Amino acid sequence: MQRMDSFLIAAAALGATGGLCLNVQAAPINVDGVRLGDGVGSAQPRGGTPESLVADGFRMDLLAQGVELLENTSGVIARFGFLSNEAQTRTEPDENTYLVLDHNPGGPTPGYDYGRHFLFQGHENAANLAYVTRINLDVANPDHRITLLTPVGANGLTGFNSIDGSCWNPFSKTMLFSQEAGTIGGIIEMGADFDPTTGAGAGLRTLYGSIGQGGFEGIRADDWGNLLLAEDVGGATVQFGRNPNSFVYRFVPTNPSDLSQGKLQALQVSINNNPVTFVAVDANHPTGDIFGDNQLLLHTTGTSWPIKWLTIHDTAVDGTAPFNANALAKTAGATPFKRPENLAFRPGSGFRTFFFDPTGDTDANAGNNPELAARGAWGSIFRVDLAANRETGTIAIVVLGDAQHASFDNLTFANENALLATEDRGDMLHDQLNTLDSIWAFDVGMHPSAPARLVALGRDRLSAGVEDNEPTGLLYSDGDNSIGGLLGARLIKPRDGLLFFTMQHGENNLYLLAPTEVSED
Numbered sequence: 001m002q003r004m005d006s007f008l009i010a011a012a013a014l015g016a017t018g019g020l021c022l023n024v025q026a027a028p029i030n031v032d033g034v035r036l037g038d039g040v041g042s043a044q045p046r047g048g049t050p051e052s053l054v055a056d057g058f059r060m061d062l063l064a065q066g067v068e069l070l071e072n073t074s075g076v077i078a079r080f081g082f083l084s085n086e087a088q089t090r091t092e093p094d095e096n097t098y099l100v101l102d103h104n105p106g107g108p109t110p111g112y113d114y115g116r117h118f119l120f121q122g123h124e125n126a127a128n129l130a131y132v133t134r135i136n137l138d139v140a141n142p143d144h145r146i147t148l149l150t151p152v153g154a155n156g157l158t159g160f161n162s163i164d165g166s167c168w169n170p171f172s173k174t175m176l177f178s179q180e181a182g183t184i185g186g187i188i189e190m191g192a193d194f195d196p197t198t199g200a201g202a203g204l205r206t207l208y209g210s211i212g213q214g215g216f217e218g219i220r221a222d223d224w225g226n227l228l229l230a231e232d233v234g235g236a237t238v239q240f241g242r243n244p245n246s247f248v249y250r251f252v253p254t255n256p257s258d259l260s261q262g263k264l265q266a267l268q269v270s271i272n273n274n275p276v277t278f279v280a281v282d283a284n285h286p287t288g289d290i291f292g293d294n295q296l297l298l299h300t301t302g303t304s305w306p307i308k309w310l311t312i313h314d315t316a317v318d319g320t321a322p323f324n325a326n327a328l329a330k331t332a333g334a335t336p337f338k339r340p341e342n343l344a345f346r347p348g349s350g351f352r353t354f355f356f357d358p359t360g361d362t363d364a365n366a367g368n369n370p371e372l373a374a375r376g377a378w379g380s381i382f383r384v385d386l387a388a389n390r391e392t393g394t395i396a397i398v399v400l401g402d403a404q405h406a407s408f409d410n411l412t413f414a415n416e417n418a419l420l421a422t423e424d425r426g427d428m429l430h431d432q433l434n435t436l437d438s439i440w441a442f443d444v445g446m447h448p449s450a451p452a453r454l455v456a457l458g459r460d461r462l463s464a465g466v467e468d469n470e471p472t473g474l475l476y477s478d479g480d481n482s483i484g485g486l487l488g489a490r491l492i493k494p495r496d497g498l499l500f501f502t503m504q505h506g507e508n509n510l511y512l513l514a515p516t517e518v519s520e521d
Helices: 293-298 325-332 426-433
Strands: 028-031 034-038 058-064 069-074 077-079 093-100 117-123 132-136 146-148 163-169 174-179 186-190 216-221 227-231 248-255 258-271 305-314 340-345 353-358 380-386 392-400 408-413 418-423 438-443 452-456 470-477 498-504 509-515
Touching: 069 146, 093 470, 093 498, 117 174, 174 216, 186 216, 216 340, 227 340, 258 293, 258 325, 305 325, 353 408, 380 408, 408 470, 418 470, 438 470
Parallel strands: 093 163, 163 216, 340 408
Antiparallel strands: 028 034, 058 509, 069 077, 093 117, 117 132, 117 163, 132 146, 163 174, 174 186, 216 227, 227 248, 248 258, 258 305, 305 392, 340 353, 353 380, 380 392, 408 418, 418 438, 438 452, 470 498, 498 509
């Protein structure tokens, strides 16, 4: 497989306020200190089928197509991006996890060498037919290129829904996949190897009794064996604004090699010595917390507030029956956000700094209200800095979105200062602003500069008129499966990093985003 040089992005042009200046559309993009060109100047309009535009010096290489057949079809699960049912349901491959193994993990064909480089995806379709695929990157033969890891049962169903986030956990040596499916969601665990007796990922199981059930999306592991999780559950909508209703969690396993036992915790922010807690929309609070003073302070640039972790469930005390994580977080007094989508540890921070991004209201009616815009209606990106014991710390807003930079979703670091973020505006916001999604590069260093648009996503023919395309599965990784290779443990070495993303919905194609002016080997 071809490898590309280390993908290092730096957006230039300092913002005068010391925060991110969000009015520059075409900041310069550099790779390894070499200027490759400017970011894309503007997003693509929604009308018709405009092509995707990529920043100067980069290209989109097609890696997998939605129409490709799976090696081991199972029931109506036969293609990468579509079910083989009458409706040809789109399966919505979502987040990607890149993994380099030191052995052949096997597959449905005995004795076949599936290589050593793999890309895993959860598929976000519903109706108990969500599934997990593995792209065998070293394999050219289309008959063995994409392997299914979650076959259907006797009822023709997988029993999974809206599989979204994913990560590799080197302590348990398992893949973890999140189901963004409300109270029936939760975490799926399996090994990277294929089990020929079940036709699934080895040891396939769920973790509903330890991590609980909820609309989990982003999931990341740290070097102590803990897991960070972001929950994407929309709250009640009042005056076009969504009431903050989702939480950021941490799971602390009793034994890092076994995720079936441990403590689930939720993040709590305090402002002026008062915890920021859930406010229900009811007769006493007809607008919930969408206009709350604490929400304004939380989203004010230049502020920093103390945080701590609250234990909301402990298997040693509470047992291992499935439980509702969202309900327990509310009862415990954790701080809700507007649909956190994803998380990323900052490289070189010793896993003491992470970023997460609530997507906001995805409605221009909310964003155009100054009171709601100041409280994260367009979306936001927060930074959390933990103390040495990682039990307490501080939170600060890094990006307060606007109409041009909105509805952030997947996050990945290209270096210690370059945070890449996708947008997920949704069809309504696309239509309201005649603007499709983008992928941004944000400079989150000591002297932050203007963001650069890396990709202005287009719209393919299958998406037009059905559901607009969305950039997702954004991942920069070298595939290192060791504890020292965890995302955020260190800067990725030159010639090792690969950047992937999926153009979800429509054709459901997956791309490798590569520099054009850097040599490959």
